[in-house]
Amino acid sequence: MKKIAALLALAVLVVAQSASAQTLKTVKDRGILNCGSNGTLAGFGLPDAQGNWTGLDVDLCRAIAAAIFNDPKKVKFVPLSAKDRFTALQSGEVDVLARNTTWTSSRDTSLGLNFTGVNYYDGQGFVVRKALKVNSALELNGASICVQQGTTTELNLTDYFRSHNMQMKSVTFATANEAVKAYDAGRCDAYTSDASALYAERLRLANANDHIILPEIISKEPLGPMVRQGDDQWFDIVKWTLFAMLNAEELNVTSKNVDEAAKSDNPEIKRLLGTEGNFGEQLGLTKDWVVRIVKLVGNYGESFERNVGQGSPLKIDRGLNRLWNKGGIQYAPPVR
Amino acid sequence: MSMSDEGELAIANMGFVRREQLPPQPPPRRMTGPIGWVRENLLSTPLNIVLTILVALLLAWVIPEIVNFLFIDAVWTGMDRDACREVVQHREIGACWPFVWERLPYFIYGSYPGPERWRVDVFFALLAVAVVWTLWLGAPRRDIGMVYAFVLMPVASFILLHGFEVIGLPVVDTVLWGGVLVTIVVASVGIVASLPLGILLALGRRSHMPAVRLFSTIFIEFVRGVPLVTVLFMASVMLPLFVPDNFEPDKLLRALIGIALFASAYMAEVVRAGLQAIPKGQFEGAMAVGLTYWQRMRLIILPQALKTTIPNIVNNYVALFKDTTLVFIVGIFDLLRTIEVARIDPKWAAPVTSTTGYAVAAIFYLVFCYGMSRYARAVETRLAQSDRR
Numbered sequence: 001m002k003k004i005a006a007l008l009a010l011a012v013l014v015v016a017q018s019a020s021a022q023t024l025k026t027v028k029d030r031g032i033l034n035c036g037s038n039g040t041l042a043g044f045g046l047p048d049a050q051g052n053w054t055g056l057d058v059d060l061c062r063a064i065a066a067a068i069f070n071d072p073k074k075v076k077f078v079p080l081s082a083k084d085r086f087t088a089l090q091s092g093e094v095d096v097l098a099r100n101t102t103w104t105s106s107r108d109t110s111l112g113l114n115f116t117g118v119n120y121y122d123g124q125g126f127v128v129r130k131a132l133k134v135n136s137a138l139e140l141n142g143a144s145i146c147v148q149q150g151t152t153t154e155l156n157l158t159d160y161f162r163s164h165n166m167q168m169k170s171v172t173f174a175t176a177n178e179a180v181k182a183y184d185a186g187r188c189d190a191y192t193s194d195a196s197a198l199y200a201e202r203l204r205l206a207n208a209n210d211h212i213i214l215p216e217i218i219s220k221e222p223l224g225p226m227v228r229q230g231d232d233q234w235f236d237i238v239k240w241t242l243f244a245m246l247n248a249e250e251l252n253v254t255s256k257n258v259d260e261a262a263k264s265d266n267p268e269i270k271r272l273l274g275t276e277g278n279f280g281e282q283l284g285l286t287k288d289w290v291v292r293i294v295k296l297v298g299n300y301g302e303s304f305e306r307n308v309g310q311g312s313p314l315k316i317d318r319g320l321n322r323l324w325n326k327g328g329i330q331y332a333p334p335v336r
Numbered sequence: 337m338s339m340s341d342e343g344e345l346a347i348a349n350m351g352f353v354r355r356e357q358l359p360p361q362p363p364p365r366r367m368t369g370p371i372g373w374v375r376e377n378l379l380s381t382p383l384n385i386v387l388t389i390l391v392a393l394l395l396a397w398v399i400p401e402i403v404n405f406l407f408i409d410a411v412w413t414g415m416d417r418d419a420c421r422e423v424v425q426h427r428e429i430g431a432c433w434p435f436v437w438e439r440l441p442y443f444i445y446g447s448y449p450g451p452e453r454w455r456v457d458v459f460f461a462l463l464a465v466a467v468v469w470t471l472w473l474g475a476p477r478r479d480i481g482m483v484y485a486f487v488l489m490p491v492a493s494f495i496l497l498h499g500f501e502v503i504g505l506p507v508v509d510t511v512l513w514g515g516v517l518v519t520i521v522v523a524s525v526g527i528v529a530s531l532p533l534g535i536l537l538a539l540g541r542r543s544h545m546p547a548v549r550l551f552s553t554i555f556i557e558f559v560r561g562v563p564l565v566t567v568l569f570m571a572s573v574m575l576p577l578f579v580p581d582n583f584e585p586d587k588l589l590r591a592l593i594g595i596a597l598f599a600s601a602y603m604a605e606v607v608r609a610g611l612q613a614i615p616k617g618q619f620e621g622a623m624a625v626g627l628t629y630w631q632r633m634r635l636i637i638l639p640q641a642l643k644t645t646i647p648n649i650v651n652n653y654v655a656l657f658k659d660t661t662l663v664f665i666v667g668i669f670d671l672l673r674t675i676e677v678a679r680i681d682p683k684w685a686a687p688v689t690s691t692t693g694y695a696v697a698a699i700f701y702l703v704f705c706y707g708m709s710r711y712a713r714a715v716e717t718r719l720a721q722s723d724r725r
Contacts, residue, residue: 051447051514
């Protein structure tokens with residue numbers, strides 16, 4: 001049995017290796033980027049009423065397509081479940097995986113895949129009724145908490161209460177939907193999930209304004225895009241697409257002012273937008289690759305506000321995802 | 337004195353005797369009409385009376401709830417989630433129809449590009465013609481209808497839906513297909529492919545040629561021994577690992593093949609049951625008049641076998657129609673999946689949104705499955721007339 005498993009793993013690796021070389025060339029020849037995404041997570045990857053995909057993860061794939069093809073529509077979104085997302089990337093079915101995947105050591109080391117960065121710092125939080133007059137998760141001693149079964153969420157919850165010597169009663173449900181319904185019906189005092197999901201779930205409650213999301217984040221969930229190991233050029237392209245969007249925000253280059261910004265005298269903007277140097281060509285792209293990204297998709301801040309922030313129904317606070325110079329931890333190395 | 341005279345005398349002595357028969361009385365009012373029907377069908381035995389009361393209570397409990405939710409408390413117009421929230425509207429809220437209305441194109445076409453959606457409409461029209469032409473007994477030239485439905489229509493539909501650059505139809509990747517379109521495509525391919533394949537497999541399993549029999553048996557038992565989810569998962573996730581990089585079989589095609597093979601294995605067992613119900617004399621009689629194997633099967637055996645198995649065949653079809661929802665496992669957006677996606681949309685996030693979406697799915701599947709079973713009942717009744725002669 002072990003031998004068979006080892007052989008299968010070897011086969012997967014061999015195939016993955018052969019599939020990973022020259023991804024940029026493959027994508028260019030194909031004329032379209034294959035992007036594995038969620039498809040069922042509001043704000044990150046979800047088709048809208050016309051069937052067009054929208055979301056923060058989706059925008060990252062659109063930005064890569066914009067950089068390569070100068071056309072953000074040249075992306076084929078492949079909806080992937082949590083189970084088969086890694087296999088899909090390993091097998092070459094998708095070129096990049098942008099599906100709210102938490103960066104962990106085991107995923108980074110044992111799958112033959114690499115994380116290229118963090119496009120959203122998430123973490124597990126709690127939502128409670130305002131009437132409960134609780135302002136901190138540390139005041140939840142003795143509370144009953146609705147949670148989805150068999151997730152890391154459930155484990156984090158237990159860990160958190162144990163490490164703070166607090167008691168709680170977890171009420172588990174097979175799906176997030178059921179857990180939210182139960183919380184809304186008053187079965188539990190609080191509901192816990194990843195903070196990004198909490199904002200979306202809260203809208204589905206009978207009266208969203210009666211509930212608050214507590215400030216404590218009890219786990220680290222850095223979400224980032226993944227590529228296959230063994231193709232450093234492609235790894236760099238995906239990594240620097242995100243950095244380009246972050247740098248553009250830092251330098252106040254937006255989709256609206258990018259054309260004027262290209263005429264700017266600021267050397268940092270000049271290097272970013274390719275009017276000075278050839279940083280795009282070093283990546284295997286064109287000099288104006290960042291202009292394409294920002295013009296067609298927007299900078300990180302624009303994408304964030306449009307999909308999950310104040311411009312969306314979710315209205316998630318930027319929090320940790322603010323730029324480093326505005327109190328967050330989003331930080332991109334400079335282009336030079 | 338003759339015998340008749342004696343009789344006359346006897347009658348004359350008896351005062352009054354009716355000479356002709358009384359006209360028949362109508363049956364008592366309590367035994368006919370609606371009252372009679374109720375007494376006979378609903379209240380015939382104590383057990384029946386108890387059951388009737390229980391069912392009536394159940395209906396009285398369920399139906400008002402459903403009517404309330406779907407119609408009376410329902411919201412009919414609105415721009416976003418606020419229209420369907422109790423705290424905003426200050427009234428009981430039922431189904432949120434503006435959500436369905438806005439998302440209806442997505443439920444029908446999925447992500448199929450807007451300017452090309454007329455192609456899907458034409459496909460639905462072609463399919464409707466095919467269904468009516470082949471299934472309605474009064475339709476003219478049903479032989480041409482069969483050719484149309486099983487040869488012309490599938491080819492035309494494929495060209496239409498997938499696209500064909502040469503005649504100016506841009507290719508639409510199957511990843512973009514979704515909603516009712518996918519459900520109908522998957523179900524009709526499964527339904528159309530499974531009957532002929534199933535018949536061949538059933539005949540194969542009863543064949544006297546060991547190789548054919550062994551192959552059929554192994555295929556049927558293997559496929560039936562594995563859940564459909566596994567078949568789809570293997571086809572979708574494992575297959576790409578073992579084929580060359582640039583050769584990427586289409587995801588929808590993989591699912592279609594998986595479902596067709598799966599359905600035909602089940603169909604084979606249904607047909608085999610029908611074959612076993614045919615008396616041996618039918619086989620021997622057919623042989624005696626000198627028919628070849630295929631003639632025997634086509635003219636004598638299969639018509640009888642299929643007739644006896646119609647309920648089971650339709651049962652299989654109904655199950656298959658609902659099983660198509662499993663394609664969501666491999667990332668294909670069938671109707672149910674598009675509804676699941678839509679209900680997550682924060683624009684319409686409200687407590688009733690999910691329920692409304694699932695109600696739409698329930699109505700859709702109910703209409704189609706009930707339609708199939710009604711048609712099958714009609715066919716059964718018609719065929720049964722020949723047995724009653």
